[in-house]
Amino acid sequence: MFKRLIVRSESKRIGPNPGNITVSQLIGDASLPVTLKALNSLPENPKLRLYRTLIPIQVLAEFDINPRTWKNPDKQTQVRVEADSGSDRVKISAWYGDDPQNEFFYLELADNPYNGIDLNFLLANNPISQRFYTDIDAEEKETLFGTVRRNLVEEEKAMRAGLAPGQIREGLRSSQTVFTHIETFLNMLSHHAVFLEPLTYVSAHIFERRGFAYSKGHQLMDTINKEFQPGGALHQALNGSTPFRQPRQWRTVRGRAWAIQDGILEVIGKKWDDLKMIKQVGRHAGVNTFPNAEF
Amino acid sequence: MSQRFQMTRAAELESLEVFRDFISDCCAKHNIESDVVFELKLAVDEACTNIIQHGYKGMDPGSIILSFRIEPGRILVQITDFGHAFEPASAPRPNVDAPAEERELGGLGLYLIYQTMDNIDYQSSEDGNTLTFTKFLK
Numbered sequence: 001m002f003k004r005l006i007v008r009s010e011s012k013r014i015g016p017n018p019g020n021i022t023v024s025q026l027i028g029d030a031s032l033p034v035t036l037k038a039l040n041s042l043p044e045n046p047k048l049r050l051y052r053t054l055i056p057i058q059v060l061a062e063f064d065i066n067p068r069t070w071k072n073p074d075k076q077t078q079v080r081v082e083a084d085s086g087s088d089r090v091k092i093s094a095w096y097g098d099d100p101q102n103e104f105f106y107l108e109l110a111d112n113p114y115n116g117i118d119l120n121f122l123l124a125n126n127p128i129s130q131r132f133y134t135d136i137d138a139e140e141k142e143t144l145f146g147t148v149r150r151n152l153v154e155e156e157k158a159m160r161a162g163l164a165p166g167q168i169r170e171g172l173r174s175s176q177t178v179f180t181h182i183e184t185f186l187n188m189l190s191h192h193a194v195f196l197e198p199l200t201y202v203s204a205h206i207f208e209r210r211g212f213a214y215s216k217g218h219q220l221m222d223t224i225n226k227e228f229q230p231g232g233a234l235h236q237a238l239n240g241s242t243p244f245r246q247p248r249q250w251r252t253v254r255g256r257a258w259a260i261q262d263g264i265l266e267v268i269g270k271k272w273d274d275l276k277m278i279k280q281v282g283r284h285a286g287v288n289t290f291p292n293a294e295f
Numbered sequence: 296m297s298q299r300f301q302m303t304r305a306a307e308l309e310s311l312e313v314f315r316d317f318i319s320d321c322c323a324k325h326n327i328e329s330d331v332v333f334e335l336k337l338a339v340d341e342a343c344t345n346i347i348q349h350g351y352k353g354m355d356p357g358s359i360i361l362s363f364r365i366e367p368g369r370i371l372v373q374i375t376d377f378g379h380a381f382e383p384a385s386a387p388r389p390n391v392d393a394p395a396e397e398r399e400l401g402g403l404g405l406y407l408i409y410q411t412m413d414n415i416d417y418q419s420s421e422d423g424n425t426l427t428f429t430k431f432l433k
Binding site: 114115116192193213214215216217218219220221222274275276278280283285286287 | 301302303304305306307354355356357358360375377378420421422423
């Protein structure tokens with residue numbers, strides 16, 4: 001029946017023991033993936049040398065932070081890496097000024113159960129732009145980026161200032177540089193892909209432009225685009241009933257995102273959850289679910 | 296020297312026509328013979344239908360990435376998806392000799408791909424499933 005069939009499955013391939021890592025593993029087969037847990041078992045200095053590649057030097061230079069020492073001109077440390085031995089994740093944050101809470105860059109990567117790497121969180125904010133308190137509600141409870149609670153007053157201010165849902169400040173517009181660094185880092189570890197769940201419609205749009213495809217939710221994104229067109233159910237639901245559902249919002253990525261944040265997908269019986277995206281190292285998928293989009 | 300083209304669409308039946316047109320357009324740029332174009336479109340159609348109906352079964356469908364590469368003497372078509380892995384070797388062999396009324400519905404897709412393509416490679420890993428088939432040019 002088959003003229004010639006080759007079937008290969010890489011899923012049985014096993015990387016170095018995630019519990020620890022040795023020089024022999026590092027000098028072994030360079031095509032085998034190394035987990036973050038294994039990397040975290042390295043001594044502090046080589047570990048920092050490797051993780052340093054994740055922070056774009058251009059981003060640090062914007063704030064006069066030395067990319068080698070991670071200190072500002074006043075010799076104050078401005079970058080922190082959390083990658084404890086035994087942990088399966090790395091968290092990197094950089095802040096501006098004296099307050100480590102005033103982060104302008106935060107990145108969290110973690111091993112996933114499928115021998116891959118998840119991008120759990122990426123934040124790149126301009127720390128000297130206006131801050132909007134969309135992350136806490138009127139009772140000062142965390143909103144988790146508006147996913148569990150909402151601060152409608154602050155969200156409206158943020159929207160009018162041109163921010164996207166989930167943002168507390170304007171972005172650094174550095175996602176292309178950041179993803180180049182992440183991809184280079186993954187390649188160094190011999191990983192083939194990075195996985196993530198887009199928090200908002202804006203995030204999904206940006207990740208599409210950075211070469212991600214969908215392992216779940218591509219059809220939903222097509223449906224959203226279709227229903228926001230004139231005549232569609234979402235277009236009709238932009239009826240001015242809330243500040244986040246104004247008629248012209250269908251035209252822009254941000255406008256759609258705010259309407260989605262406001263729960264407009266209920267109109268078509270959908271929710272913004274369970275979307276999953278994947279970026280294969282070295283490959284741009286070319287997904288574009290909102291052609292000719294205006295941001 | 297090779298040339299490569301790529302497109303990505305959601306794994307839904309509406310995308311099949313877009314994929315067929317993509318193959319036609321790629322082949323037209325290189326004056327590929329019509330019988331080869333027909334076989335490539337048939338193979339892409341069957342493979343993508345399989346992904347849509349089985350690969351993404353039970354989940355909000357993700358993407359299908361279709362790439363077309365033309366090299367001297369051959370065409371390589373690669374189809375990548377992120378759904379459930381599929382083992383082509385375990386697919387039941389259809390009884391093509393049986394009378395039409397006695398044959399089971401479906402199951403001819405892979406058979407057709409294997410009959411028309413010259414080389415088939417299926418690779419499955421955590422970061423996606425990739426079916427690559429090659430058609431030699433005379």
